[in-house]
Amino acid sequence: MSQTDFTRLAQYPGSGCEKYDRRAEIFGREDVIPLWVADMDFPAPDFVTQALAARLADGAFGYAKPTAEHLSAITGWLAGQHDWHVGPETIVPVPGVVPAMAMAIRAFTTPGARVIIQPPVYFPFFQVVRDQGRELVENPLVEQASADGGRRYVMDFAALEAQAREAEMLLLCNPHNPGGRAWDARELEQVVAICARHGVMVMSDEIHMDLTYPGIRHTPFARVADAAGCRWFTVTAPGKTFNTAGIGGGYAVIPDAAIRERFDRERRGMHLGEGSVFGLTALKAAYTHGTHWPDELMAHIAVNRDRVIEAVSDLPIEPMWPEATYLLWLDCRGMGLSDAAADPEDRALQRFFIDEAGLGLSQGIIFGEAGRGYMRINLATPTRVMDRAMAQLRQAAVRVFSQ
Ligand SMILES: Cc1ncc(COP(=O)(O)O)c(C=O)c1O
Known part of the structure; x- marks a missing residue:
């Protein structure tokens, strides 16, 4: 169909x-x-546009709040698409992935702290670190010849290890924009090991998680980070997958209760609400009917x-x-x-x-x-x-x- x-x-x-x-x-x-x-x-x-049209016909545009149904649409999507099983209590609504990055930097790093990014990378990663008054540390990806004669990006783990000693946070782009890599479990395990060793918190931006080419699976950072002693959480959204980016709305997945509480405090402190009527409507329709x-x-x-x-x-x-x-x-x-x-x-x-x-x-x-x-x-x-x-x-x- x-x-x-x-x-x-x-x-x-x-x-x-x-x-x-x-x-x-x-x-x-x-x-x-x-x-x-x-x-x-x-x-x-069309299952998204129809849900939006129905909501529009309702005329109910007051303050919005995710219901149990929204949360279970999210957890169902993560389980069904990515074999990633989390409870509804781990989900924290955010206005978007980049705003969540700003909140995370404020919540989990000290002023002037070093935050690592892996360029070439989606340009707001640079800006959001600087805007929060943190020091940007670049851990550039390295081009490597792949078996089929093409090239792909890999991470420079030796440099990452050295940089992690002095840093407080890593902003991971998984899958990677613009390089198109869907990081595999072995690569992510090394990130986890390095960041756990040096107490570096990882925020994994997984907004492109659903957009893998036929035959390729996305590896949620959660799969390798859980129980590995690494402090982490993931932020994602349905906007790239279902072309609703202009409507806005995303969510963080934060299994660790203390990390979740700290992040949520930062989020609440910004008084941004818990989502828009249309963002939540689009999310529920997309995750329910878009398998x-x-x-x-x-x-x-x-x-x-x-x-x-x-x-x-x-x-x-x-x-x-x-x-x-x-x-x-x-x-x-x-x-x-x-x-x-x-x-x-x-x-x-x-x-x-x-x-x-x-x-x-x-x-x-x-x-x-x-x-x-x-x-x-x-x-x-x-x-x-x-x-x-x-x-x-x-x-x-x-x-x-x-x-
Ligand atoms: C890696 C990555 N993160 C975040 C975003 C934007 O997220 P949001 O619009 O939810 O802030 C994009 C958009 O291109 C992106 O490629």
């Missing part, structure tokens, strides 16, 4: 959506095909992934093979174009994509210095849009590189 239309563009210019309506500001022109912000072009699945949705979605995304990989196969662009997320990380260093974030005049790589190819991608360097020379493309669009984007890219490459 098809639950959505993967050919329909649900977002469009003038609808107040960031992806289309910030093109002039971000790219300097409004005619680029926007393949940047991490949301999807097609509509949310088959991630597979259906990722089958569509896999088609687009393969189209892009094929289109760039004879260009000096190396895609990093993704295990998860609808984002594809393109190593464009072989194009020999400069990529200097600080100097707007010296962004030849980004200018090539904007001016020559007519594409609005995310510039790799915003994910940290390790992203210099890379571009991130969002695959969650109708295949005809992806094909048009790739045709434009290839024409531009021929024009520019055969001169």
Whole structure:
């Protein structure tokens, strides 16, 4: 049963959506095909839109609070999708994953404390640490050749061990945006061992947990961290999976009662409420009726992934093979174009994509210095849009590189 239309563009210019309506500001022109912000072009699945429509018809928009049904939708989802079994008391509602990160840093680290992140990584990881007045410690991922001849990111455990001695917290991105890694249990066990040894608290951001490609499983950090002496908790949300990011709402999973109480105190102190009417409605509908949705979605995304990989196969662009997320990380260093974030005049790589190819991608360097020379493309669009984007890219490459 098809639950959505993967050919329909649900977002469009003038609808107040960031992806289309910030093109002039971000790219300097409004005619680029926007393949940047991490949301999807097609509509949310119909079981979500129908639940929202029913709630809208109710007209009941007062203060919201998760009920036992919401909590059991969450615990049921984690158990059914990820074989991760937690009780409803472990769930703490949060307005979003990034706000939860800010709360966690405030709750569990001291002013000026060192907080580790693993770039290239989703750029708010940098900002949220600095905004709380903590010291950012970068533990860059390392590129490794994989058995199939491709490349993938791995963690630098030796550096992590050294950095953990002086740090209070690690912000883990699992699965990883933009690298597309679904960290495996052996890798996560090493993170746990290092962080347990040095008393580093781990916050695992698992917002991309449902978005693994066919044949690949997400490993919740909980699976390896429980009973290993590591202080940790996870934050996630249904927004990426079901394309409801603009509605907002997520949740933390915190099995340890003392950690939960401390986090919740911070959350309550911010007076942000326990969710929005529409966020909770979308979450319950998604987690109750969406069991088959991630597979259906990722089958569509896999088609687009393969189209892009094929289109760039004879260009000096190396895609990093993704295990998860609808984002594809393109190593464009072989194009020999400069990529200097600080100097707007010296962004030849980004200018090539904007001016020559007519594409609005995310510039790799915003994910940290390790992203210099890379571009991130969002695959969650109708295949005809992806094909048009790739045709434009290839024409531009021929024009520019055969001169
Ligand atoms: C790794 C990661 N964490 C968090 C977010 C955003 O989460 P939220 O909108 O719930 O703050 C994103 C969005 O792209 C993301 O990729």
